[in-house]
Amino acid sequence: NLGNFTLHPAGFDFHASWFVPWIGSQGAICVAGGVDAAAVVFPDTQCYDLGAGAFNAPNADLGPMLEGVWGTADGVLYENGDYQLWVADGADAGFNLWPRSMYYSRNDGQWHYGPNPLYGVYRVEGDNVGDGNGCDFYVVTGSAGGFNPTTYNERNTSASDECPPVAGADCLWLGEVPTSTVIPAYGTVHPTMYFTATPDVGVDQPGDYICKLKLQGDPAVNVLVTMTVLPAPTWGKLEGTVTGLGYCDANPAPLEKATVLITTTTGMTWSLETDEFGHYQRWIDESESPVSILVSYPGYETGLATGVVITGGVTTTVNFDLRWLQPCVSVTPDVIDVTLNWGESATTSVEIGNAGPVALDFLQTEEDRGWQPYLLGAPVEVTIPAGPATAPAGTAVAAGPYRPAPERIQTIRPRPAPNAAPNVLLLNADDDNDYGSPIQAMLLAFGDLGAVDLYDARSGTPDLSYLQNYDVVLTWSNYVYADPNAIGDVLADYVDAGGKVINLMFSMGTHGWQMGGRFMSEGYTAINGTSIIYDTSCLGTYDPTHPIMEGVTNVCDLYRLAGTYLTPDSTEVARWQDGELFVAVKDDRTVVSIAGYVGYYYQWTGQMDLLLHNAILWLAAPGDVPWLFEEPISGTVAPDGGIFPVEVTVDSAYVNQPGEYWATLHVESNDPVVDDYPVIVTMTVLPAADMGKVTGYVVDNCTGGPVEATITFQGGVPITQTTSDPDTGHYAAWLVEGTYPVVFSADGYLNYTTSVEIVAGMTITLDVNLVPDRPCIAVEPDRFEVWLITGTAVYTHETGLDIWNGGGQDLEFQFFEI
Incomplete structure (x- = not known):
């Protein structure tokens, strides 16, 4: 029992660990990084001194790593006499994959970043399995995120030029004889280089094949080898570009990693993947002609070309435009503006279209954007x-x-x-x-x-x-x-x-x-x-x-x-x-x-x-506009130019005042871009021939400011109440001709009762000053001047002051002279 780490007493996991021989008399077991139960990631290190039988202080031997990581591969490398403690891959403090490496150098006592691995994985295993020269540090498997295991593996050949490639592991088409020898002083060796361009060594297509040949010596030397493979006379080149047509077949863009399956007349198949430009190519012997090409990409329709003839020495180009498998909505018209006489209705035909390659499902909802006269009672x-x-x-x-x-x-x-x-x-x-x-x-x-x-x-x-x-x-x-x-x-x-x-x-x-x-x-x-x-x-x-x-x-x-x-x-x-x-x-x-x-x-x-x-x-609420109707409210539009007619009706019988009424008809659908297509609807209702209009402003009798008042028309037709605007005091109402008692009321004010005679086709203006239910002083004028001859005992100003109470309660006042 070695006891507990003092670094993070609550415990931590997924840390790196090594045996470090230079610490203490018998070496030490050291850990670095890791994560605790609260998802805190550490950069710290701590070592257990085997000779002393005790933990040294955190970071006392190796210092903190360059950053906190967890779930890394760990191992030891020996580089030119330098003992190095390595970590590679893993996850960082933000729980993001960390496709990097770093190592502690015994020679300088510092942490350094190393080469970046090819793959980003964590919870990964690593070890040095070679003869101690550091050239065989492997990183194996790991998770690409969550519970997604991989079969990745990598070998560290970038840490030092002293590390030769494993014989025959990287460039199967290249061979050397001899692979190693001793060159006498001032001597020269001419190794024989062997090149193979056959499928069994991975060369089944013309093109440039490149390999870096490492010569381990003093110093190490790198030689770049390029083998250019020419096509046979009977081979022809098949190439093309796979393009994805965007929304509504517009904004085309190349599709990267589209699958291109080529099948020859003899039954041979090749599965290719397009590059970032959507390009693919394959050299094929004309004896395999004609060929068929099947192109697929997730979310897009499949492309197929058959009977494609391959001719030796000739480039055959076959491009594909794949349609996005999504509907494309259109609505015509998208603005409805109707003027009606009082009590009338009108119907407009609206066409919902679909230019996409799959069916469009739609549902219509309504939004009321205009207020009818708001009927508020007394508080x-x-x-x-x-x-x-x-x-x-x-x-x-x-x-x-x-x-x-x-x-x-x-x-x-x-x-x-x-x-x-x-x-x-x-x-x-x-x-x-x-x-x-x-x-x-x-x-x-x-x-x-x-x-x-x-x-x-x-x-x-x-x-x-x-x-x-x-x-x-x-x-x-x-x-x-x-x-x-x-x-x-x-x-x-x-x-x-x-x-x-x-x-x-x-x-x-x-x-x-x-x-x-x-x-x-x-x-x-x-x-x-x-x-x-x-x-x-x-x-x-x-x-x-x-x-x-x-x-x-x-x-x-x-x-x-x-x-x-x-x-x-x-x-x-x-x-x-x-x-x-x-x-x-x-x-x-x-x-x-x-x-x-x-x-x-x-x-x-x-x-x-x-x-x-x-x-x-x-x-x-039904969620709809009372004067707006659609038939039907939902449906399915066929692909590739399908049209679905909808009858939209506006009916003034469902409103109680002439004027403009606004609504938005929302055509909601499975269209991925325009899932809510708005249709603007305006209904203008003209007054009936026997209607007249009363309008005016309701203001405070003392301040002159606007008052939000309830205006009640006793026996009014078609409405009995409306309100004045709280910001302006304005009100308006259409009524059938006649004489109506009118009561203006508001919280904190005395009611005002009058009558109004509505004349058909006429507008009557009725402005009202509501008296507040409180005292309200006003003085006129607010200043005056008097000229007196020296020695005048008493003078009475002819005009004097008018002190006025505009409120509904008695006013008490007193003069003070300053």
């Missing part, structure tokens, strides 16, 4: 009671620092409910089921959801038929699920059946409160991770264009997930400021994962309710 305040003083033992929140959430008032802008408001199930293992659910109250306040029901997952697991009563299922835990695996399995079944899921903390991770089953093991969740973070972080980087983040700029939470990562086929939407994932979605729009906790003991602040509401609508 609603939802009062959420303070959280309990303590968290129940055994819950996820009790495992970390808990503090009760204070009472809060959350302001929510209600939305008009769509024709089919989505029904939502809150499938939770939490006390929301017993004491009231804060997030349920907030979601209901938005006004555009259907049912928002609770299910207690602490005591049971719903079956698939129960879940299918809902459009979206939200799940979170704080207690352990009644059956974590059953919950995960049924939610995966629900998604497979067309359902949509939002999973939140603590349903993901590996901390003990997570769900299991197929939802987690098969990657239905978009986010997964490890333990719970009990530390507040706020919204960091996010995609502001994603509908889930619309209007969301401020969210913080105490309960989050550590070690987060995206599962396959998922896309990041937002991160916390500490870099952990916050929101991610599955690319097929089935699941949203939110690494935040919304249950009864919540600690979030900001707009978590809005974010969750947006996620519900994003999942539940």
